[in-house]
Amino acid sequence: MKYIGYCRKSTDEPDRQILSIEAQVAELKEFAAKEKLEIVDFILESKTAKEPGRQKFAEVIRLLESGVADGILSWHPDRLARNSIDGGRIIYLLDTGKLLDLKFPSFWFDNTPQGKFMLNMAFGQSKYYIDSLSVNVKRGNRQKLRRGEWPNKAPFGYLNDMSTKTIQVDKKRAKFVRQAFEMYATGGFMQIDIREFFTKNKIFNKTGHTVHVNKIKHMLSDPFYYGVMNFCGELYEGSHKPLITKKLFDKVQEVVRRKSKTHYSHTPEFDFLGLVKCGECGGSITAEKHVRFYPTKNRTAVFIYYRCSKKFGPCSQRYTTGLEMEEKMRVAIKNASISNYVAKKFLEWAETDSQKENLESSDKVGILTRQLKEAEEKLDRLLEAYLDKVIEETEYKAKKNELLENKLSLQAEIKEITEKGNEWLEPFSEFVKTAETGAKTARAKNNLHELSVQARTVGSNFFLKDRQLTCEYVKEGWKPLSEFGVGALSRPSTRTLLGD
Ligand SMILES: [Zn+2]
Numbered sequence: 001m002k003y004i005g006y007c008r009k010s011t012d013e014p015d016r017q018i019l020s021i022e023a024q025v026a027e028l029k030e031f032a033a034k035e036k037l038e039i040v041d042f043i044l045e046s047k048t049a050k051e052p053g054r055q056k057f058a059e060v061i062r063l064l065e066s067g068v069a070d071g072i073l074s075w076h077p078d079r080l081a082r083n084s085i086d087g088g089r090i091i092y093l094l095d096t097g098k099l100l101d102l103k104f105p106s107f108w109f110d111n112t113p114q115g116k117f118m119l120n121m122a123f124g125q126s127k128y129y130i131d132s133l134s135v136n137v138k139r140g141n142r143q144k145l146r147r148g149e150w151p152n153k154a155p156f157g158y159l160n161d162m163s164t165k166t167i168q169v170d171k172k173r174a175k176f177v178r179q180a181f182e183m184y185a186t187g188g189f190m191q192i193d194i195r196e197f198f199t200k201n202k203i204f205n206k207t208g209h210t211v212h213v214n215k216i217k218h219m220l221s222d223p224f225y226y227g228v229m230n231f232c233g234e235l236y237e238g239s240h241k242p243l244i245t246k247k248l249f250d251k252v253q254e255v256v257r258r259k260s261k262t263h264y265s266h267t268p269e270f271d272f273l274g275l276v277k278c279g280e281c282g283g284s285i286t287a288e289k290h291v292r293f294y295p296t297k298n299r300t301a302v303f304i305y306y307r308c309s310k311k312f313g314p315c316s317q318r319y320t321t322g323l324e325m326e327e328k329m330r331v332a333i334k335n336a337s338i339s340n341y342v343a344k345k346f347l348e349w350a351e352t353d354s355q356k357e358n359l360e361s362s363d364k365v366g367i368l369t370r371q372l373k374e375a376e377e378k379l380d381r382l383l384e385a386y387l388d389k390v391i392e393e394t395e396y397k398a399k400k401n402e403l404l405e406n407k408l409s410l411q412a413e414i415k416e417i418t419e420k421g422n423e424w425l426e427p428f429s430e431f432v433k434t435a436e437t438g439a440k441t442a443r444a445k446n447n448l449h450e451l452s453v454q455a456r457t458v459g460s461n462f463f464l465k466d467r468q469l470t471c472e473y474v475k476e477g478w479k480p481l482s483e484f485g486v487g488a489l490s491r492p493s494t495r496t497l498l499g500d
């Protein structure tokens with residue numbers, strides 16, 4: 001008789017008592033020598049047997065059916081089959097005579113009705129084991145989730161605290177994760193820019209490599225960061241500390257939705273690529289680098305030229321030098337910037353107004369608190385209806401997510417009003433500070449990357465035509481600011497502007 005040695009160990013088997021594949025092979029070889037069994041081939045599988053369709057298992061079946069072998073040697077029946085389909089196949093091969101014998105060092109089998117019955121039981125038990133395992137895992141997970149605990153690996157920006165089995169903020173990364181959300185919410189950045197931002201700040205993944213763009217993509221749409229856990233499509237309130245507000249998260253989702261419709265190209269060397277389009281034909285702008293050597297001076301100089309890609313056909317536009325482009329960009333940014341004097345004034349004015357509004361907001365908190373209580377009662381009633389089997393699970397889940405979203409929004413709103421005072425104060429101050437930075441960025445030297453970052457923040461639809469650069473300023477703040485003409489205004493005109 002010719003045997004196939006079959007060994008399997010999958011990574012998702014939590015049972016540490018199961019031998020490694022190497023150990024299984026060694027055991028089988030020893031067993032075969034002792035029993036004087038001929039092994040024609042070893043087939044090793046590291047995939048899980050929970051789902052039918054294992055490739056190596058299919059190979060075993062093929063070898064048996066083609067008559068290359070007529071016996072199987074494996075550590076235990078549970079190595080061979082962990083679902084009823086695989087088990088059924090083995091039994092069928094025994095019944096049809098393609099398979100004559102099975103040998104296990106840890107399980108006795110002989111090809112008799114009683115033997116097959118015992119084997120069936122062993123397969124059945126392994127199926128039972130798998131079923132109960134996944135039920136236990138699910139049950140354990142759900143309990144954890146209801147307590148607000150995350151049963152999986154901590155998302156980027158958080159850490160698994162092994163001693164307390166909780167999720168803690170990763171102090172090193174969290175700050176940058178938050179900034180990444182803020183950057184992305186402006187709509188002026190791509191995921192690749194976020195990666196660059198991480199790399200620049202020495203933020204790498206846990207293995208020390210550059211963070212993958214897919215990971216950033218996933219991060220930007222994970223509600224975990226504002227305190228809600230999405231587990232298999234169901235939302236749970238997390239007990240971990242949020243890194244961002246729901247409002248910021250929602251803003252980022254809007255940008256994600258918008259961006260999924262457009263495509264960008266990006267070459268880090270030329271900072272303005274992907275930002276500017278040809279004003280004549282709408283084609284993208286490409287850049288070229290020319291290195292020129294001056295023998296008399298014995299030095300080389302690098303020139304960058306931007307020109308229309310002409311991908312939409314003929315276009316009469318000629319090139320623009322990198323220097324020209326840089327100058328135009330500085331002007332565009334300066335037009336939407338404010339001097340530090342104006343910035344200071346704006347912030348003072350905002351502070352006064354915010355104090356006034358604080359008084360009014362306490363009334364609002366009262367209303368929101370009542371609404372929150374209502375939402376919580378509704379959730380309770382919904383759960384009761386589900387437990388009483390008045391409604392179906394799918395309906396329950398959908399409704400629950402909706403109510404929970406509402407509840408979380410209310411909570412977030414209350415929190416924002418009570419903690420931060422006014423909704424507009426923070427973004428407004430942030431805006432003022434960014435506009436102030438804009439003035440500095442427009443003035444500074446050798447800062448092409450900062451220029452492109454600021455340009456993406458304040459505007460979009462940059463067009464280059466006849467060496468002139470135009471853009472649309474972002475409606476919230478930047479557009480009125482650019483029209484106002486306060487960009488780098490000096491003291492006297494500012495006074496009239498602010499009426500002070
Ligand atoms: Zn063109």
